Amino acid sequence: MPPLPIARVPLDERWDWQLDGACRTADPTLFFHPRNERGRSRDNRDRAALYVCERCPVVGMCRDYAMRAREAHGVWGGLTEDEREIIFRRMDADCVPEHAAEAS
Ligand code: SF4
Numbered sequence: 335m336p337p338l339p340i341a342r343v344p345l346d347e348r349w350d351w352q353l354d355g356a357c358r359t360a361d362p363t364l365f366f367h368p369r370n371e372r373g374r375s376r377d378n379r380d381r382a383a384l385y386v387c388e389r390c391p392v393v394g395m396c397r398d399y400a401m402r403a404r405e406a407h408g409v410w411g412g413l414t415e416d417e418r419e420i421i422f423r424r425m426d427a428d429c430v431p432e433h434a435a436e437a438s
Contacts, residue, residue, distance in 0.1 A: 344402045356390035357383075366408040380414045387412035 352358075357365060364383040367376055387393055387409065397411025404422060407415055 342402075342404050344399065346399065351392040351395040354390075354392045355396065356386050360386045364409070380409060383409035384412060384414070 360383075364379055364386065367379060371379070387396075390396065390412075393412050395411075397413060399405075400410030400413065400418065401421070405415075405418065409415070410418070413421075
């Protein structure tokens with residue numbers, strides 16, 4: 335079995351912003367899709383979670399954390415996991431050294 339990747343959770347000193355998250359009083363099932371959820375059902379759930387994020391006073395801190403942690407699952411900071419995945423791929427592509435990009 336290959337070794338498991340090391341968690342990339344940032345060692346943030348401040349976590350108290352989470353106490354002000356608008357999702358603390360929202361339905362937690364909005365933010366993470368059930369197994370095999372696809373299509374309109376998934377879009378509707380994501381949209382409902384994003385609506386909560388729009389009203390959240392700590393959306394910037396949440397998004398910053400999710401991006402640094404490379405959170406793969408759920409809606410965080412007003413971004414769906416698909417949206418973050420697109421950003422992560424662009425970030426990874428931008429980090430390819432020039433000589434490696436030329437060789438491919
Ligand atoms: S931005 Fe969204 S996911 Fe993050 S704390 Fe606020 S409501 Fe929760």
